[in-house]
Amino acid sequence: MIIGKKNFDTDHETYIMGILNVTPDSFSDGGNFNCLDAALRHTEEMLAEGADIIDIGGESTRPGHVQITDQEEIDRVTPIIEAVKSRFDVPISLDTYKSAVAEAGIAAGADLINDIWGYDPKMAEVIAKGDVACCLMHNRDNSNYADFLKEWYDETAECVTLAKAAGIADDKIILDPGVGFGKTYEQNLITIKYMDKLKTLGYPLLLGTSRKSVIGLTLDTPVTDRVLGTAVTTVFAVQQGYAFVRVHDIKANKQAIQMTKAIMEA
Numbered sequence: 001m002i003i004g005k006k007n008f009d010t011d012h013e014t015y016i017m018g019i020l021n022v023t024p025d026s027f028s029d030g031g032n033f034n035c036l037d038a039a040l041r042h043t044e045e046m047l048a049e050g051a052d053i054i055d056i057g058g059e060s061t062r063p064g065h066v067q068i069t070d071q072e073e074i075d076r077v078t079p080i081i082e083a084v085k086s087r088f089d090v091p092i093s094l095d096t097y098k099s100a101v102a103e104a105g106i107a108a109g110a111d112l113i114n115d116i117w118g119y120d121p122k123m124a125e126v127i128a129k130g131d132v133a134c135c136l137m138h139n140r141d142n143s144n145y146a147d148f149l150k151e152w153y154d155e156t157a158e159c160v161t162l163a164k165a166a167g168i169a170d171d172k173i174i175l176d177p178g179v180g181f182g183k184t185y186e187q188n189l190i191t192i193k194y195m196d197k198l199k200t201l202g203y204p205l206l207l208g209t210s211r212k213s214v215i216g217l218t219l220d221t222p223v224t225d226r227v228l229g230t231a232v233t234t235v236f237a238v239q240q241g242y243a244f245v246r247v248h249d250i251k252a253n254k255q256a257i258q259m260t261k262a263i264m265e266a
Contacts, residue, residue: 001204002133003112004091004092008204015244015245017053018053018054019057021057023059039084040084045250046250052090052091055092056081057095058072073096074100082108093110096115099120102130112174114176118139118159135206138175140181148187149197152191170203175201176207177195179207180208189214196241207234207242210226210230210253211227227249232256238257
């Protein structure tokens with residue numbers, strides 16, 4: 001799979017998508033990197049520790065977050081995208097669910113659109129027109145399922161159908177099982193346990209569990225103490241053939257990937 005100028009061996013490797021939140025209110029690092037110098041320093045740190053993609057987000061997606069306008073989000077992310085693109089040879093993902101922001105981000109140099117909702121009817125058209133990769137995440141506005149695993153799988157498959165109907169090519173699609181979105185605590189654990197079921201859809205998969213509440217609730221730890229719990233889920237991702245993990249703590253998860261692969265390939 002090609003993202004930007006990089007070729008990713010999604011059948012055999014697990015790559016790291018490093019999180020760069022340029023927001024004042026993200027759940028674990030809000031306000032830390034929302035100025036240009038801090039964002040660039042953190043990008044450099046993540047790349048040195050082994051990040052393969054930088055995922056830039058301009059609006060928090062935590063529960064109860066304050067929604068901002070399209071223009072405000074554009075003003076936050078496009079200077080960062082342009083600056084990172086001009087200084088580092090790394091593919092850039094833009095974490096947004098708004099088509100106007102995605103369009104501006106692609107113009108600024110984004111190589112991948114990471115859409116957590118998929119409810120903007122123009123988003124798929126923007127992605128197809130921009131000829132960029134996309135990550136489609138399972139999400140819904142409630143956690144009321146009659147048959148959780150079946151509906152989770154079917155709704156993810158429907159995301160693919162809609163993307164293809166809009167002209168997005170098969171080799172541009174990544175799927176995310178959506179841990180932490182539209183699911184109860186127990187459903188999040190089930191999602192992680194059975195995340196390999198999405199492999200039958202035939203697309204590279206991305207797991208995003210970094211520092212999330214499912215880890216905090218399980219281990220009874222604050223958001224600042226969830227590195228080890230996240231690394232355990234990364235081990236699961238490698239074992240289940242996931243191509244990407246989206247994380248805050250690059251070094252720990254890079255080591256988890258390397259150790260898991262060494263054991264599996266022994």
